[in-house]
Amino acid sequence: xxxxxxxxxxxxxxxxxxxxxxxxxxxxxxxxxxxxxxxxxxxxxxxxxxxxxxxxxxxxxxxxxxxxxxxxxxxxxxxxxxxxxxxxxxxxxxxxxxxxxxxxxxxxxxxxxxxxxxxxxxxxxxxxxxxxxxxxxxxxxxxxxxxxxxxxxxxxxxxxxxxxxxxxxxxxxxxxxxxxxxxxxxxxxxxxxxxxxxxxxxxxxxxxxxxxxxxxxxxxxxxxxxxxxxxxxxxxxxxxxxxxxxxxxxxxxxxxxxxxxxxxxxxxxxxx
Numbered sequence: 001x002x003x004x005x006x007x008x009x010x011x012x013x014x015x016x017x018x019x020x021x022x023x024x025x026x027x028x029x030x031x032x033x034x035x036x037x038x039x040x041x042x043x044x045x046x047x048x049x050x051x052x053x054x055x056x057x058x059x060x061x062x063x064x065x066x067x068x069x070x071x072x073x074x075x076x077x078x079x080x081x082x083x084x085x086x087x088x089x090x091x092x093x094x095x096x097x098x099x100x101x102x103x104x105x106x107x108x109x110x111x112x113x114x115x116x117x118x119x120x121x122x123x124x125x126x127x128x129x130x131x132x133x134x135x136x137x138x139x140x141x142x143x144x145x146x147x148x149x150x151x152x153x154x155x156x157x158x159x160x161x162x163x164x165x166x167x168x169x170x171x172x173x174x175x176x177x178x179x180x181x182x183x184x185x186x187x188x189x190x191x192x193x194x195x196x197x198x199x200x201x202x203x204x205x206x207x208x209x210x211x212x213x214x215x216x217x218x219x220x221x222x223x224x225x226x227x228x229x230x231x232x233x234x235x236x237x238x239x240x241x242x243x244x245x246x247x248x249x250x251x252x253x254x255x256x257x258x259x260x261x262x263x264x265x266x267x268x269x270x271x272x
Contacts, residue, residue: 001090003206006206009090011231013055014266015055015262015266016234017237017258017261018054018056018235019050019057019236020057020058020237020242021046021242023064024063029246029247044078048251049255050255051089054089056089056091057092058238059094061094079116080116090118092143093117095111095121096121097122098123098126099126100126100129100130104134107120117140118139118140118141120140120141122143124146128174131174132178135177135179135182142182143183143208144174144183144186146167146185147186147194148210149189149210149211168197187209189210189211189235192218193221193225199228204230204232205232208236210236212236227269229272241261244256
C-alpha cells in the first residue's frame with residue numbers, strides 16, 4: 001500500500017486509528033483457550049468488530065514469537081485473514097528489527113515477502129546499512145524508531161549531540177538514506193510536545209504514534225502538533241481496545257472503544 005492509498009483510506013473512513021494486536025494468552029477471555037488456535041480466534045473476533053473504525057493493524061511480533069511455532073502460525077493466519085477479508089487495511093509488523101545488512105535483508109524478506117506486511121518497525125542504532133535493505137522494497141514502508149514513549153527513551157534519545165538532541169540527528173540523517181521516501185517514524189504520544197520540532201524536520205512523512213490511552217498520551221495534543229493536511233498520522237491503541245473486556249462479548253466492547261476513538265479522530269480531521 002502506498003502512502004497516497006493510506007491517506008485516501010484515512011479520509012474515507014475519517015480515522016487514522018491503528019489497532020495493536022498484542023495478543024497475550026494470559027489476557028484473552030479464558031473460554032477461548034479451548035479453541036484450536038486461541039490467538040487467531042481472538043484476533044479474528046477483534047478484527048471483525050473493529051475493522052470499520054480503523055485503517056491499520058499492528059501485531060506486536062514478540063507476543064507471537066513467545067509461543068513458538070504455534071504463535072508464528074497464528075500470526076500468518078491473522079495477516080492472511082486481513083488480506084483476504086479486509087484488503088484495504090494497512091498492516092504493520094511491530095518487530096523493531098535492526099542488524100547488519102545481510103541479516104536485515106532476511107528480516108525484510110520474512111515480513112514483506114513471506115508474511116506480506118505493508119511495513120515494519122526498525123531500530124536505527126546500527127545505521128543506514130542496517131535499514132536500507134528494508135527500504136529497497138516497492139510500496140513497503142520502514143518505520144524508524146525516532147522518539148519512543150517508554151521511560152528509558154530519555155537514556156539516549158534526547159541526549160545532546162553537539163547542537164541538537166540525538167533523535168533529531170537520527171531523523172535528519174535518515175532523510176539521506178537510499179529510498180528514504182519509504183520511511184515513516186515512531187514518535188510516542190507521551191512526547192507530543194516534541195512533535196512540533198519533528199514536523200520541522202519531516203513535515204510530510206507519516207508518524208506512527210503509540211501511547212494514546214493506556215500509557216496516558218493525549219490524542220488532542222498529538223493532533224495539535226502532528227496532524228498535517230494529508231493526515232500524516234497513524235495513532236495506535238492496543239490494550240485500551242483489545243482488552244476492554246474479558247467477557248463473552250469482548251469483541252463488541254472492543255468495537256465500541258474503537259468507534260469512540262474514530263469519532264474523536266473524525267472531529268480532528270474536520271478541523272483541517
